[in-house]
Amino acid sequence: MKNRKQTCEQILAFIYSTRKKAKGRWYNGAKNINGISVAFKGIGTWLQIFKLDLVEQGFPMELKAGEFKRLILIHSENHLKELERIELERSK
DSSP, X not given: OOOHHHXXXXXXXXXXXXXXXXXXXXXXXXXXXXXXXXXXXXXXXXXXXXXXXXXXXXXXXXXXXXXXHHHHHHHHHHHHHHHHHHHHHHXX
């Protein structure tokens, strides 16, 4: 995976821009970011659904904005690390 950090930041930016437009309403989005299929559904800082490729996560409700951002980055980073591990295993 080229530039894992940049991909994580792009995922975060996509979710944040969609969330900002919703202002207190439910929001959702789906997009391919650097080969990663990203999909989500949420309201405020609660992501009821957060999918990276076929791996689905849910978030706790009523997170502070900083916790929300941190969880998105952590889940994105962990997913990309796992993809890199799988690619490495396949190349052996």
